[in-house]
Amino acid sequence: MKAIKYILAGIVFGIIMTKSEAVSWYRIQEMFRFQSFFMYGIMGSAVVPGILVVALIKRFKFRDITGTPIYFPDKDKHWKKYLFGGTIFGLGWALTGACPGPLFVLLGCGYGVMLLVIAGALLGTFTYGIFRDRLPQ
Amino acid sequence: MISFISQPWPWYVSGLAIAVIMTILIFFGKSFGFSANLSTICSMMGAGKKVSFFSFDWKKEQWNLWFLVGSVVGGFIAVHWLQSPEPMRLSAATVTDLQKLNIPFDGRLEPASIFNWEFLTTWRGIILFLVGGFLIGFGTRYAGGCTSGHAISGLSNLQLPSLIAVIGFFIGGLIVTHLLFPVIFK
Numbered sequence: 001m002k003a004i005k006y007i008l009a010g011i012v013f014g015i016i017m018t019k020s021e022a023v024s025w026y027r028i029q030e031m032f033r034f035q036s037f038f039m040y041g042i043m044g045s046a047v048v049p050g051i052l053v054v055a056l057i058k059r060f061k062f063r064d065i066t067g068t069p070i071y072f073p074d075k076d077k078h079w080k081k082y083l084f085g086g087t088i089f090g091l092g093w094a095l096t097g098a099c100p101g102p103l104f105v106l107l108g109c110g111y112g113v114m115l116l117v118i119a120g121a122l123l124g125t126f127t128y129g130i131f132r133d134r135l136p137q
Numbered sequence: 138m139i140s141f142i143s144q145p146w147p148w149y150v151s152g153l154a155i156a157v158i159m160t161i162l163i164f165f166g167k168s169f170g171f172s173a174n175l176s177t178i179c180s181m182m183g184a185g186k187k188v189s190f191f192s193f194d195w196k197k198e199q200w201n202l203w204f205l206v207g208s209v210v211g212g213f214i215a216v217h218w219l220q221s222p223e224p225m226r227l228s229a230a231t232v233t234d235l236q237k238l239n240i241p242f243d244g245r246l247e248p249a250s251i252f253n254w255e256f257l258t259t260w261r262g263i264i265l266f267l268v269g270g271f272l273i274g275f276g277t278r279y280a281g282g283c284t285s286g287h288a289i290s291g292l293s294n295l296q297l298p299s300l301i302a303v304i305g306f307f308i309g310g311l312i313v314t315h316l317l318f319p320v321i322f323k
Binding site for chain 2: 002003005006007008009010011012013014015016017018019020021022023024025026027028029030031032033035036037038039041042043044045046047049050051053054057062064065066068070072074075076077078079081082083084085086087088089090091092093094095096097098099100101103104105106107108109110111112113116117118119120121122123124125126127128129130132135
């Protein structure tokens, strides 16, 4: 039954992603061409309240619903993997017009072709796992 | 209520709603990051037997898979019952640019000329979807996160590494959009 709350949160996420048009290939093109404020507005209006929420949780030491103190681990400081990995992901984001969330949301929207993208993404993740130790981190 | 949700959403409503989802997951004791599911699925399919990177207890990440299942259902609900009849309002400059690449703007979420099975069997389709998907999977794991993990969660926690990752997202996106697409769609 624990699953229910995550499924519900996922449903709301899927609706948000679709209604926000963040799943749209066209919108991602518009963003990478700097021809509209739309996608930047979405990200900004998610991050600004997000910063406030995280700061408040840290300041008042809130606990989660299980009573465990909420802890935000810092990301490790090696910059190479973020820059190289981020750039590789960016190539894929612009090609497909979708980031990992929308890959699955679009499947629900009826775009069966996303199955090929998901297969590719799993293959890419698996390949990373193989070569991980040989990549600059 | 349904008709209220069904109208096109202004960007600030969408952004705020994403922040709410992130907050809900934080209070569930979890961290908002979608691409972790790709590793979890690899592990679930037995990749851990061959590659140690995937030998972890995937059942601990089950919550995120349920979130994934929900997101598919959410997409279904949105297009079937919460769709606005109006065409999307894409910027005129983008419409013109895409026309030059022979990708007409048809007012839908995804260009019908690309998102179809026939296109998948062309070399362009393979590059866009299969290679694109591969780069998403490889890149997100290398960077340790995607748009949700870095651009939303990471930036909200003022993490410099996440900012570096987001800069990377744009370097990659700009290369494809401005250098690769004119060649692919020539």
